[in-house]
Amino acid sequence: MEDKNYMLTLFEYNSWANTETYRMVAAIPEDEIYKVRKTPLQSIFVSLHHLINVDLIWIAHMQQKTHNIAELREVKYKTFEELWNARKKIDLKLIEYVKNIDELDLTKIIHYELIGGNKGALSRAMCLTHLVTHSSYHRGWISDMFGQADCKQPSTDIPVYERALREKGELPLP
Numbered sequence: 324m325e326d327k328n329y330m331l332t333l334f335e336y337n338s339w340a341n342t343e344t345y346r347m348v349a350a351i352p353e354d355e356i357y358k359v360r361k362t363p364l365q366s367i368f369v370s371l372h373h374l375i376n377v378d379l380i381w382i383a384h385m386q387q388k389t390h391n392i393a394e395l396r397e398v399k400y401k402t403f404e405e406l407w408n409a410r411k412k413i414d415l416k417l418i419e420y421v422k423n424i425d426e427l428d429l430t431k432i433i434h435y436e437l438i439g440g441n442k443g444a445l446s447r448a449m450c451l452t453h454l455v456t457h458s459s460y461h462r463g464w465i466s467d468m469f470g471q472a473d474c475k476q477p478s479t480d481i482p483v484y485e486r487a488l489r490e491k492g493e494l495p496l497p
Contacts, residue, residue, distance in 0.1 A: 327426045330448065332497055333455045334421050338414035339487065340479035344462050345371075345407045347469070347477040355472040356403055364396060364461070367468050371406055372398050374461055378413050381454055382420070384435040385447055395438060421451065 348356055348367060356367045364370040376392050376399075383390035400406040429448040436442045445453070462479055469476040485496050 327421065327424070327429065328497060330429065330451055331418070331421045333452070334414075334418050336481060336484050336496075337455045337458050338418060339484050340462060340477075341374075341410055341414055341458065343479050344465060344477045345410060347475070348403065348465075349407070351469065351472060351474045353403075355468075355474065358472070360468055360471055362464060362468065364464060367465055368403065368406070369396050369398060370461055370465050370468070371410070372396065372400070374458055375399075375406070375409055375413060377457055378417065378454055380438070381435075381450055382413075382416070385420075385433055385450055387433075393438065417454070 359365050364373050380390050431447050432444050433447055433450050434444045466476040
């Protein structure tokens with residue numbers, strides 16, 4: 324998909340879903356946020372860091388810059404509040420990035436090297452699509468951890484987002 328409006332909608336949705344997730348995380352007992360669980364990303368807190376790390380890695384790839392992330396589970400922020408503030412800034416950065424690229428830039432091939440050394444090439448549109456689908460995938464892991472904590476889980480599906488837009492009187496999704 325090489326439609327800039329579609330991409331922008333995906334990142335607006337992703338930002339909303341991140342906000343809903345963080346809002347729900349803020350409502351659970353604090354020890355549940357940091358509790359180590361039987362999951363590859365260890366905890367809700369580490370999982371949220373992972374999403375930020377991956378976004379920063381791919382932003383760097385798309386801008387042909389290097390990143391300083393050595394480990395996908397690297398924890399940079401000490402508190403949930405610092406993490407949430409970083410998430411908001413990155414979501415705004417991604418939305419602005421999509422707004423400011425030329426539609427033809429979506430077809431440009433991005434060569435990348437992953438932390439483990441694997442190399443590849445994807446169109447910018449696929450890199451961006453990966454960020455949104457990757458976030459959705461791991462928000463599912465986080466939702467599972469809510470279930471393990473016996474807490475109400477976030478509801479972040481696209482139809483829920485569409486309903487939230489309608490309830491606020493905003494334009495429907497394309």
